[in-house]
Amino acid sequence: MTEIVLDVRDLHTHFFPRRGVLKAVDGVSFSLRQGEILGLVGESGCGKSLTALSIMRLLPRGGARTVQGEVWLNGENLLTKTPREMRRIRGRAISMILQDPQTSLNPVFTIGEQLREAIGGRGDEVMRTAIAALRRVDIAAPEQRMSQYPHQMSGGMKQRVVGAIAMSGHPGVLIADEPTTALDVTIQLQYLKLLQRLRRETQMAILFITHDFGVVARMCDRVAVMYAGRIVECGAVRDVFDNPSHPYTQALIASVPKMTGPIGRLHTIEGQPPSLADLPAGCRFAPRCPLVEQRCREAYPDSFVTGPDHTADCWRLTPA
Ligand SMILES: Nc1ncnc2c1ncn2[C@@H]1O[C@H](COP(=O)(O)OP(=O)(O)O)[C@@H](O)[C@H]1O
Ligand code: SF4
Ligand SMILES: [Mg+2]
Numbered sequence: 001m002t003e004i005v006l007d008v009r010d011l012h013t014h015f016f017p018r019r020g021v022l023k024a025v026d027g028v029s030f031s032l033r034q035g036e037i038l039g040l041v042g043e044s045g046c047g048k049s050l051t052a053l054s055i056m057r058l059l060p061r062g063g064a065r066t067v068q069g070e071v072w073l074n075g076e077n078l079l080t081k082t083p084r085e086m087r088r089i090r091g092r093a094i095s096m097i098l099q100d101p102q103t104s105l106n107p108v109f110t111i112g113e114q115l116r117e118a119i120g121g122r123g124d125e126v127m128r129t130a131i132a133a134l135r136r137v138d139i140a141a142p143e144q145r146m147s148q149y150p151h152q153m154s155g156g157m158k159q160r161v162v163g164a165i166a167m168s169g170h171p172g173v174l175i176a177d178e179p180t181t182a183l184d185v186t187i188q189l190q191y192l193k194l195l196q197r198l199r200r201e202t203q204m205a206i207l208f209i210t211h212d213f214g215v216v217a218r219m220c221d222r223v224a225v226m227y228a229g230r231i232v233e234c235g236a237v238r239d240v241f242d243n244p245s246h247p248y249t250q251a252l253i254a255s256v257p258k259m260t261g262p263i264g265r266l267h268t269i270e271g272q273p274p275s276l277a278d279l280p281a282g283c284r285f286a287p288r289c290p291l292v293e294q295r296c297r298e299a300y301p302d303s304f305v306t307g308p309d310h311t312a313d314c315w316r317l318t319p320a
Contacts, residue, residue, distance in 0.1 A: 005205045006032040006055070006094070006173050011069035013047075013054040022277045024050040024064065026229035032173060035203040037196070039216035039237070041252075042226035043273060048209045051226075052175045055207075056096050057086045073173065091118060095166040099178040101158035104165070105150040111161055112146030118165045133164040138194060156187035160194065167198065177209045192219055213256045217241065222309075225249045228273050228284040235310030245304075245312035248285045283315065291316055 009029050015022040025047045054066045071078040098104050115130040134142035137160040180188035216223050225233040233246040244250045251269045271288040282297040304317035
């Protein structure tokens, strides 16, 4: 089995509003192996971005705090690093691409200035590295692009520049948080192909966050399904699609015709996910689950192995 490059264990990131606690990430565990693409999929608001930002130690200001867990990257627990150490780790060992390139690129600096800043150093050497980075993400005539500003580029090209910056330090792990949602469908596909090619060339591992099961099917080797702050099922994409073990995953797959197109609303299940400020005591899916039993409301289900490298948190999977 390939080496684990990122190992997230029992991660809890909460918000502390004036009253109560909002448990945005509440016991997330998964691992990422060298060279693989792991999809993190779930409805909007289930805690996907907060999971990524917790790993990167880039939580939004104003109240989110990682209160428990471990994030092992190349044998080091990122949650014990100082902010200064994290600045060295980000961009080199681990990088993140955000959904919206507008928020990642600075409008007042040229593409070249921003790339050179990310790469560090000076002179011809950094110039050559920057041009090579643009070429790697399929940007034509990179020499000319270096002196352009973000507003002079299309959305798809800006997102590729963001990718070039994120990968300029040759990170072993890349987190891509819905990197294509702002792009139109053709450009999305081009971008996904680009990420797959870069993965093949560099053997970096990618945590690919999306609410779109169709994208998971196309892009990922394994998938982790998230619901209300926790991962409820994890396995190889093939296994999970052919044999979804958790009722939530079953509903998700049923709601996506032929696994293409976004999840959007879940037409096959009534109701809404629970409030992260007021989670049920037992299984978080219990209020919507067609198979709910009494024991489901009493305790959060254990994680059961349902196949090779395939687990799900559901009481109905208890072996007889
Ligand atoms: N800045 C914030 N302040 C307060 N609560 C937030 C903030 N950002 C996110 N949340 C809460 O955390 C939950 C998880 O958010 P997020 O990780 O962004 O979800 P996802 O990426 O899966 O759509 C949201 O449902 C929301 O309640
Ligand atoms: S534990 Fe119970 S409520 Fe939760 S998904 Fe399984 S059957 Fe449904
Ligand atoms: Mg998000």
